Amino acid sequence: MSSSTASEKETTLETEAKAIDLLKTLVGFDTTSYKSNLELIEFIQSYLKNYGIQSTLVYDESGKKANLYATIGRTDIGGIMLSGHTDVVPVAGQDWNTNPFCLTESDDKLYGRGSADMKGFIASVLSRVPDMLSANISKPIHLAFSYDEEVGCVGVQRLLDLMEHQPIKPSCCIVGEPTSMKVVIGHKGKYARRVNVKGHTCHSGQSPFGVNAIDYAAELIVYIRQLAREKEKNGPFDKDYEVPYTTLHTGIVQGGTVLNIVPNFCQFDFEIRHLYEEDPQHLLDKIEAYTRHLETEMRSISADTGFDFETLATYPGLLTDPGIEFVSYVKQLLDNGAHSKVAFGTEGGLFQKRLGIPTLVCGPGNIDQAHKANEFISLEQLQIGGKFLDCLIQSLN
Ligand SMILES: [Zn+2]
Incomplete structure (x- = not known):
């Protein structure tokens, strides 16, 4: 040396x-x-x-x-x-x-x-x-x-x-x-969003007179899950990834106090992890359109109810x-x-x-x-x- x-x-x-x-x-x-x-x-x-x-x-x-x-x-x-x-x-x-x-x-x-x-x-x-x-x-x-x-x-x-x-x-x-x-x-890029669902409370024995925030949150969560399934099935795909398509997922749900009260609030967080070439806006638009559909029903019971979105984090x-x-x-x-x-x-x-x-x-x-x-x-x-x-x-x- x-x-x-x-x-x-x-x-x-x-x-x-x-x-x-x-x-x-x-x-x-x-x-x-x-x-x-x-x-x-x-x-x-x-x-x-x-x-x-x-x-x-x-x-x-x-x-x-x-x-x-x-x-x-x-x-x-x-x-x-x-x-x-x-x-x-x-x-x-x-x-x-x-x-x-x-x-x-x-x-x-x-x-x-x-x-x-x-x-x-x-x-x-x-x-x-x-x-x-x-x-x-x-x-x-x-x-x-x-x-x-x-x-x-x-x-x-x-x-x-x-x-x-x-x-x-x-x-x-x-x-x-x-x-x-x-x-x-x-x-992949990411969109993390918080959804606040405002319902209308009442005694659970009178539940049809209330707007159950958890139920409506659940409907939206299931819809998000449905979008995730569609992505898995139809892509677009990028085979370079272990998970080769855009994913959607709900990670946190909070709501309700006791069983005999119709909950007037529920909050949940979901995220979209999207392929570089896929603009997630069309997914967000679909999700918001679905909330408008749910809001029609919610507001027929109580006007002051509905969904509200907060962006938690986003990066391309x-x-x-x-x-x-x-x-x-x-x-x-x-x-x-x-x-x-x-x-x-x-x-x-x-x-x-x-x-x-x-x-x-x-x-x-x-x-x-x-x-x-x-x-x-x-x-x-x-x-x-x-x-x-x-x-x-x-x-x-
Ligand atoms: Zn790091």
Whole structure:
């Protein structure tokens, strides 16, 4: 082994150790989506500042959460954006063997909430910041770290509002969600809606004089189920997905107090996960048309009854042409020519749809470990992810 290879190896080991150390710090901040992410964001901001990199924080209305955006290198050309979310899903009700907010190493795995989804990627990126600076990269690398991704890609929208007006936008984007470092070119879009059903109460013995909110909610839920069956039967289909068609599903129902009262309120949440090429509006239109049909009957009993819809979250699907140069370039860096589509959503569809930035998803860790008790990222995945970043930086020399 030549001495330069040995010293290169030593540097890599140092960087790996740094990535783990950073991951430990990031996991230590409890950034469950409903909590503030500011301590974590301010940590990253000051970390970058130590290397002379300025970052912009884009806050939410409350000022308790923020996105961070920073550019390393030139500002007069596009470059590559590395994107990740800083929030994590709750640990409540999960049976963890370790403290989820204290990164714990065991059997070559690093356990902690967010280790795979997706603080491992962020830690890896941050550990490479000194290399990005010393490599004198010819194209810039942009860092985009968001909040409130896990509640439906909500937080990043404010960052997009800002980026929309920038004269020069990143020319491509890698979302580092856990894909076991495989190239993902597509995912479905999502519409999550809450339905409030207002009925009219009375004694259950006089139920025909009331408007039973649960019954009408149930009729609509069954109708949604019927639409789901139609999609399963008639498509459209995209065979690249495990579930190759648009799905509809109701996840939560609440209503009623006691059995002998006709309930005057019922609330339920449903979602549509649609193929990129399918506009879900026609499904939403059908659902709303069906409620008008039900309302005619409801209002013949009591005028002040009916349905009311709230949008909980919505994000577009992602579909990147696998034939474009950016996809080939990333595949080449990974030395793996394969690509796929995944069942989970990311902010990637928004970058593509709102900013027109060619985007793919590729990051360390396995989605199977995300959102569960004892979430982990393997040391191997962290290393492979880090190596990819090293190749990416070198390629920008
Ligand atoms: Zn995620």
